[in-house]
Amino acid sequence: MASAKIEVKDRDILEALRQLLGSILRIDDVKALLVPSRLPMKQMVMPMLITDPDRLDGIDPLAPAYPMNTAKVVSKLSRKPVGGTIVVVMRPCEIRAFIELVKLKQGRLEELIILSIDCLGAFRNADYLRLAGGDSPLTSLDFCRRALAGKTGTEEGIDIAPACRACEYPVAEGADVVIGLLGVDVDDHLLLQSQSEKGSNLLSRLDLPSASTEKNREQVIAELVARRSAYRDEMFSATGQAVQDLERLTTYLAGCVNCYNCRVACPVCYCKECVFVTDVFNHEPIQYLQWAQRKGMIKMPTDTVFYHLTRLAHMSTACVGCGQCSNACPNDIPVMELFRTVAQSTQQAFDYVAGRGVDEKPPLSEFRENEFNEVVGIGAK
Amino acid sequence: MTNFEPTIIAFVCNWCTYTAADLAGTSRQAYPQNVRMIRVMCTGMVDPQYIIKALLEGADGVLVSGCHPGDCHYINGNFKARRRIKLLKEILPRFGFEPERLRLTWIGASDGIQFAETMRELVAQVKTLGPTQAKLKMVI
Numbered sequence: 001m002a003s004a005k006i007e008v009k010d011r012d013i014l015e016a017l018r019q020l021l022g023s024i025l026r027i028d029d030v031k032a033l034l035v036p037s038r039l040p041m042k043q044m045v046m047p048m049l050i051t052d053p054d055r056l057d058g059i060d061p062l063a064p065a066y067p068m069n070t071a072k073v074v075s076k077l078s079r080k081p082v083g084g085t086i087v088v089v090m091r092p093c094e095i096r097a098f099i100e101l102v103k104l105k106q107g108r109l110e111e112l113i114i115l116s117i118d119c120l121g122a123f124r125n126a127d128y129l130r131l132a133g134g135d136s137p138l139t140s141l142d143f144c145r146r147a148l149a150g151k152t153g154t155e156e157g158i159d160i161a162p163a164c165r166a167c168e169y170p171v172a173e174g175a176d177v178v179i180g181l182l183g184v185d186v187d188d189h190l191l192l193q194s195q196s197e198k199g200s201n202l203l204s205r206l207d208l209p210s211a212s213t214e215k216n217r218e219q220v221i222a223e224l225v226a227r228r229s230a231y232r233d234e235m236f237s238a239t240g241q242a243v244q245d246l247e248r249l250t251t252y253l254a255g256c257v258n259c260y261n262c263r264v265a266c267p268v269c270y271c272k273e274c275v276f277v278t279d280v281f282n283h284e285p286i287q288y289l290q291w292a293q294r295k296g297m298i299k300m301p302t303d304t305v306f307y308h309l310t311r312l313a314h315m316s317t318a319c320v321g322c323g324q325c326s327n328a329c330p331n332d333i334p335v336m337e338l339f340r341t342v343a344q345s346t347q348q349a350f351d352y353v354a355g356r357g358v359d360e361k362p363p364l365s366e367f368r369e370n371e372f373n374e375v376v377g378i379g380a381k
Numbered sequence: 382m383t384n385f386e387p388t389i390i391a392f393v394c395n396w397c398t399y400t401a402a403d404l405a406g407t408s409r410q411a412y413p414q415n416v417r418m419i420r421v422m423c424t425g426m427v428d429p430q431y432i433i434k435a436l437l438e439g440a441d442g443v444l445v446s447g448c449h450p451g452d453c454h455y456i457n458g459n460f461k462a463r464r465r466i467k468l469l470k471e472i473l474p475r476f477g478f479e480p481e482r483l484r485l486t487w488i489g490a491s492d493g494i495q496f497a498e499t500m501r502e503l504v505a506q507v508k509t510l511g512p513t514q515a516k517l518k519m520v521i
Contacts, residue, residue, distance in 0.1 A: 240475065243475065245476065245477030245514060246476055246477050246478075246514045246515060246518050246520065247518045250518065250519065250520065250521050253521065254521065299519070299521040305520055305521055306430075306433060306434055306437050309433045309472070309476070310429065310430040310433055312472055313430065313433060313468060313469060314429070314430075341475075342475060345471045345472075345475070346468055346471045349467060349468070350464075350468075363468075364464055364465065367457065367460035367461055367464050369450060369451075370450075371463070375463065375466050375470055375485055376463065376485050376486065376487065377484075377485075377486060378484060378486060378499055378502050378503060378506070380484070380485070381470075381480050381481075
């Protein structure tokens with residue numbers, strides 16, 4: 001696959017990206033660009049659908065902000081043909097979530113070109129808003145430089161979100177074009193690497209200088225992945241212990257108020273109407289009293305553990321570990337840790353990795369005649 | 382606990398295991414009263430949430446039982462059920478539910494004797510496990 005580079009002037013990576021995205025948006029059949037941008041009214045960065053190449057001033061795809069998983073937005077944009085190409089800039093976990101949605105028929109890859117910048121991680125929402133506001137706000141370029149030097153935490157000791165620290169996919173395998181920062185001399189240039197035919201076509205139309213091999217890139221990526229995997233494995237074992245029986249699981253989830261924000265924020269929870277918000281759970285008042293009478297008391301609202309376990313059964317095979325569930329929790333329950341820990345084993349059980357390939361069917365949407373016989377029978381484990 | 386009588390919820394398919402249970406009855410095959418049967422049209426419609434709900438409400442064991450592979454009235458519902466049981470067996474033990482509390486069996490319509498035998502064995506097994514944690518601890 002092809003590779004190219006774009007020049008960085010005055011150490012301004014953002015300006016280089018702005019130029020690149022501007023020239024992409026000027027290509028005839030490119031209808032629009034979806035890219036994280038600063039809102040004019042607040043220091044928040046949100047996905048912005050841009051059609052005018054002169055309106056790219058506010059773009060900020062390097063911001064360590066991750067207010068939502070863009071897969072949901074891209075699913076809305078790609079549901080039906082629009083008669084042209086939309087170029088989307090997504091994080092690796094957003095792409096993996098989107099691939100899951102495509103498999104579930106909630107989006108299409110056909111008219112999309114997906115760009116992905118090496119992901120250095122993002123802060124939790126609350127942390128980002130605090131860091132980006134105030135007297136000496138953290139700039140995206142500062143963060144980028146520090147993160148590339150291996151230091152994602154701030155002086156005050158605030159580090160990127162646990163989901164990002166545990167993420168072993170800093171480079172998006174599912175992108176059409178990867179914009180490389182890791183192991184690249186970003187004060188001089190950025191690396192562009194196509195990973196599909198669509199990506200190669202795009203690069204050839206941009207008429208960019210070709211890149212020489214980046215000697216350090218592979219090693220830098222491997223080291224980062226190793227660091228993050230170590231954090232992840234520690235997280236798995238700590239979380240596994242924290243929920244190892246029902247009493248501990250109940251303690252873990254004790255702060256849950258059944259707001260279902262984690263479900264709303266989850267990019268792969270795609271049901272238009274989740275069973276937990278239907279009338280199935282809208283019980284008659286007398287029903288609650290009967291339940292309470294049976295046990296002497298019940299916690300209200302009911303069915304908290306039931307909700308989380310069901311969500312694990314329904315969606316953990318599609319979990320990409322983006323961490324938006326934790327971001328959305330009003331009571332700071334480490335839901336991402338729980339979800340990823342269980343998702344790891346459910347995905348392993350079906351030899352499946354969420355977001356890996358668009359051709360792999362989700363485990364619960366297929367079956368074979370002769371498989372998993374170890375779970376059948378009265379003597380099974 | 383010497384006089385522990387477990388509660389077992391059994392989701393049985395209309396075409397095979399339920400018919401086998403009927404046959405067990407008409408053939409005067411005795412089996413323990415601990416098994417509470419819920420007839421479903423197919424094991425393929427048993428959503429994991431039914432099983433989770435039963436376990437959290439204090440069922441000491443859950444059985445899902447349907448037609449033998451290849452015999453499903455709806456062609457492949459039991460294969461789907463098998464994947465869901467596999468999934469739950471990955472999830473539930475992480476939270477302290479012994480894997481033996483969840484069972485999947487194939488019992489055909491003519492297997493009345495086998496049905497009664499399986500129920501006896503199932504109840505004996507769950508008795509050895511003792512009462513479920515969901516009965517002993519508060520579930521929120």
